[in-house]
Amino acid sequence: MLEISPVNENTWIVYFGETISDQVAMRVKHFNDLLWLSHAEVVLDTVPSYTSVLVTFNLRLIDRFAMAAILRQAYQRTISTELVDQALETLVIEVCYGIGAVNDLEYVAQYCGLTTQQIIDLHAGQSYRVYAIGFSPGFGFLGNTHKSLFVPRRKTPRLKIPAGSVSLADNQSAVYPSESPGGWQVIGRTWQKMVDWDSDEFAFLKTGCKVRFEPISEADYLAKGGQR
C-alpha cells in the first residue's frame, strides 16, 4: 500500500508496504529509476531502501504538493508495470573463500554445524537481492541468505576489515567496499572493486539488483589482482 509522508520542508518518504520482499524491492528500484529519468530537474537526491524511498527535492523549483503529485504519478506507473525480474541482469561477484588473516569461515562453519565447503556451496548456490545501500558508500545489504547460514554479528566489531571482504550477519550478506571497521563475519574476499571513486557510476551494486557469488581459486584470485 502506498504511503507518502512529509519528513521536512523538502523531503518526502514513500513507503511501499511494511514487509521485505522481492516484489517490493523491484518496485522500489523501478520507482527510484523512474524519478531520476523523468524528474531529475527537481529531485535533489533519493535514498532507496528495503521498503521505502526517501526523496529530497529542490524547494526553489517545486513546492511540496506538486512534488507529492509527481510521487503519486510515479507510484501509479510503478504498480501498473508488470515487473519482470529476468530483465534485470544478475551481477556476479567472484569470491576466494577462506583467504586472508581476517577470516571467520571456520567459525561460521562451526556455529552453523556445517563444513566450510557446505558454507561455500550454500552461499554461492543462490542469488541475492540488493535490498539497500548504506552503512558506508557502496555497501550493499544482500538478502536473504539460506536459513542454515544464519550467524550473528561478532560481539566485538573488528577495527579493520579489508576492502572486498565478503561477509555474513543475520540473514544478510555483504561485501565491504573499502577498508573499514565492522562486525560482520568474513568468509571470503573478492578482487573486484565495489566502488570506483573516479566514476560517476561509483557503486558496483545498486538497490534492487540481483547478485550471485562465484567461488574462485586462490591462484585465480591473486592473478586477478586480489590481495592477501
Added chain:
Amino acid sequence: MSLVVVKTGLLAQIHDRGRYGYGAHGLTHSGPMDEVAHCWANWLLDNPLDSASLEITYGQLGLECQAACSVALTGADLGATLNGLPVKPWRRLELRPGDRLCFATPVQGMRACLALLGGIQCKKSFGSASTVKREKVGGMLGDGSAIKVGDRIAAEQSRPAPQRTMPEWAIPTYRRSIELGLIPGYQFTAIPALQRALFFSGQYRVTDKIDRMGYRLKGDAIETGINGIVSEGIALGSVQIPSDGQPIVLMRDRQTIGGYPKIGTVFSLDLALLGQAMPGDWVSFKLMDVADAENRRLLFERNFA
C-alpha cells in the same frame, strides 16, 4: 588572493552546500553545520551560495595572508584576532600580505565560517567540495582530509569586493539554551502520546558525544515501544530514539540509512543553531508544522535571491 595555514586547530574543513545525487550509493549530503553562517558569508562577498568556505570548529586556527584578499567571517565568535587585535564576526575583512588572522577559543557559538572572495579553490568530488573524512571525499585535495599546516587556501577567481554589510536583524545570537522546531514524521504517530508529551516538555543536555554525524542529547528517556524498524533513508535533522531512550539528532554527515525509530525532523534553519551548541548547552523541542518550515525556508532563501 591566498592564505596559508600556519596553525591547525581542532578541526577546519572545506564545505560548500553539500553533495547531492549520490544517496543511492550511500554517500552522505554533508555541507556546512551552520548553513546560515555559510550563506551569509558568501553573500557578503557576492559569491554564489554554493561556493566553498572554511568551517572552523572550536578555533585555534592560524592563517597568514600571502596575497591581498577579501574574506568574510560569520558564525561563532571564536575570539578571532587580526594581527593581534580582536575582530568580531559577521563582517568582511580586507587582508594584506603578512596579515595574521588567528582564532582562539569559543566566546559564543562553536563553528565559524570564513569565505573568500571568489570562493575557495579545491578539487570537487562527486560534484561537491564538502569534506567527509570517513568517506574520503571533498576538501582541498578531494580525499576527505581536513585543513593542515602549510595548506594554501586560494580563491577560485578574483574580482573587486562588493560593498556589503550584514543587516543587523540577520545576525544570530547563540544562546546556551535553544528551542528547536520539530516536524513530526517517520514513526511519530507510532510513539505513545504520553512519551511524545515527555519529549516536548523535556529539557535535554548536549553531551560531549557530538560531531558532524550527530548530536547525542541526554535527558528524560523516551520509550518508543518500537524495537527496530525496517532500515530507511535518514533526512537531515532526523531525531533518532534508540533503545536507551536518549535522542540523537542526525546532522550533516549522518549515515544515509538506519533502523532506529525516529520521532521527527528538526527544521533545517534551527539545525544551524544546534550546530553552534556545545556540550552542556540545553535543548528543547517544539512541534512545528511542515508548512511553517516551508515558509520560513523560502523567506530565508529570498534574502539571497
